[in-house]
Amino acid sequence: MIERERKVRTQHVALPRPARAPRRRPRRMTAPARPRLLGEVRRAKILAWLREEGSARVRALADAFAVSEVTVRQDLEKLEAEGHIVREHGGAFLKSVPQQVRALALQHHENMDEKRRIGRAAAALVGDGETIILDSGSTTTEVAAALIGRRDMTVVTNALNIALMLGAEPGFEVHMPGGHFKAPTLSLSGDRSADYFRGLFAKTLFLATAAIDVEAGLTYPALSDIAVKRAMIAAADRVCLVADASKIALRSFTALGGLDLVHMLITDDRIRDADRAAIEAAGVEVIVA
Amino acid sequence: MIERERKVRTQHVALPRPARAPRRRPRRMTAPARPRLLGEVRRAKILAWLREEGSARVRALADAFAVSEVTVRQDLEKLEAEGHIVREHGGAFLKSVPQQVRALALQHHENMDEKRRIGRAAAALVGDGETIILDSGSTTTEVAAALIGRRDMTVVTNALNIALMLGAEPGFEVHMPGGHFKAPTLSLSGDRSADYFRGLFAKTLFLATAAIDVEAGLTYPALSDIAVKRAMIAAADRVCLVADASKIALRSFTALGGLDLVHMLITDDRIRDADRAAIEAAGVEVIVA
């Protein structure tokens, strides 16, 4: 064990330096705009850590990246200035409006683990800078949560909780259709909602559903949602259904339409082989998260 | 009196696990099993605990997070000040959902007492069964809070927090215009918001403002709100401005129009006599809450 003596001046020569390779960098004719990007890399990693953990302590970060706590503090200061994080005495954390808002959606706390996986898989289909439409629902809320950290996204959603979650994030533009507010789903619906989507185009729609059935197609408990969902489908290039496996081979009250309306389904691994085969036979790409 | 073992400070100095980075760890004899949580994170976890259990005792929280009971109390005090919980002798419990949503309106926790009085006075102008329009803002949020308990109300609002508050109440129909979501005010704005009000009529509009001035009229910090507010005004029979006295005789960035747009102003008793006289001379009925 190395004795931690503070007065030794030449201590640094013995320090382990895992990051730096002794290889010489080839000389460049054009000087790069940023001579040092090591700092940027570290900051990006700190941000990644924060997105994973939610918060970080200055000392832990200093240890992890083998830099002084002062440097970490400067990094955090920069990240804070960019609006990504909030700094506090012992470290920093992400603005967790999302956490708070996620708890707002009262019902449907079942299958959360599957829904989270589906959300991550769905988010992987979206690239930075795209425009997407997010339906309301607990699964689509998880899609929204998984999108946090993206840049230059434009999101259109009829779900108030999703708007609140993403609207506070830097790099997100959030738009909502108007309509009649329904408390159980925290969503807007009605004819006026549908009108909003006229003349609007998005790359991908993540659609929620109450029940999927090969014969009945997509069915919903309430009539009023149907118009909005039709309008959303019409406005999107690609329709991606997100639904956990418990909804497959069920029927609800009113039908939106057949499976030919959607291009892909993201679900979890509890889907039965027979169902999967039938859905794929209907021309829908099935992704198991 | 039971002596609890709290003062055990110096236990084993040498941990069996060899430290990966022997960089520098200046005198830390007492290594807590888990690094202490960030204050904000701890408060978030307390909130999560409360959402799970419904209530919590100070002693249990102190044990769970390995902090003193005083610290827990301070945390609870903070959470109470933010409007999330209600504190009582042995611990704390969660507020009702509408009350929590009220706390969502992030900024402007100033002059809350005046705003609450203004809200109550404004609500007194509204009868059961009427249709009203509620602008976004902290004062209009108080109007909404004061309306809770009414029957057969129809409310049109561009404020997400108001929609969430009232939408869950029985006896309330809530509609929202579409538009671009702005996080600081939790509101929707833009041209599409304005379009929504076309062909819509309401008895009373409760309008918020950033600044009132007899000469400059009503002024706002952002241009994008103006269109929505104009449309709201056009859709309402009676326009009722709600603003605490600190906003009187100020000017903001862009003008909506003169005081002739509004029929009444509800404010608090800090309004100066001269201002009141000037506003009344402009044809606006002034109500002091």
Place this chain on the structure above:
DNA sequence: AAGCAAAATCGAAAATAATCGAAATTGCGA
């Protein structure tokens, strides 16, 4: 009800930990 003891809270000083400012040091490229 009234009284009493245990438990919980409050206020403020003390202890601990983290931050800030500014000078000194280092790494890297010209």
Place this chain on the structure above:
DNA sequence: TCGCAATTTCGATTATTTTCGATTTTGCTT
């Protein structure tokens, strides 16, 4: 070698948490 900018060091400052005694509340017994 120099220069620049990122990083570190160190003392002073600031924020947070704990300690401790006084006070209030609660729960129980009479």
